[in-house]
Amino acid sequence: MIPIMRHPLDDGLGSRLSARTTALKANAHSPEAARRAWKSASAERQGLRERLNRMAAGIMRCMYCGDNLGTDIDHFEPISRAPLRTFEWPNHLLACSFCNSNQKRDTYPCDPQGTPLLIDPSTEDPNEHLRLALATGEYRHLTAKGEVTIQVFGLNRADLVRGRAGAFHTRRAVLCHARSLLYGDRKDEADRCLRALAEEPHASVLHAMLRSVDLPGAVVVLGADVVAALRDPKILDLLSLT
């Protein structure tokens, strides 16, 4: 899970969503009514999908697992709990059907004070709650919110752990290869390699590598050649990270 920068809505879609919320408040407050209104709002849902697709990492990846294609608009606070938030833009995230329908569903755990215990990657930095162990591909929790988020989304399920561990190895290899291309006067090839890398699933792996590059022991975990690549402004520029 990586931070997601939420884009502002243009006036047209924002106004239509506000009108939908106003109608819900005026006519019905029930989750069932909200779900019917949501299903009937195909133009608004299409507009939201387009904006969420542009915000998502890689090629429209799920904002929770980072692996699968984001197929669903998830209501972060579920309609069953907050029907009047059905059309609120800050309540919409892009999720794969597995995270949305199999894992999260209508789950919205809170602590005894009522504070949500799921990470919203569009309003807070997941790194404050989770740490990715690059060598194993497993997430470790730093907070109660991190622990519950791992449980609810199944972030340490076997396929995700294996995918992240594999992604770590391929990213290391591609970074070193791209750097050798770059300094072998083959900048265009390096550019294509790094752009492809930036679009791969499991964006959290590259984010974790970048965060760990200045930590003690980075050379042991990443390798000296990978550390050199991740400190190279030309590489970061091609990754569009500068």
Ligand SMILES: [Zn+2]
């Ligand atoms: Zn997912």
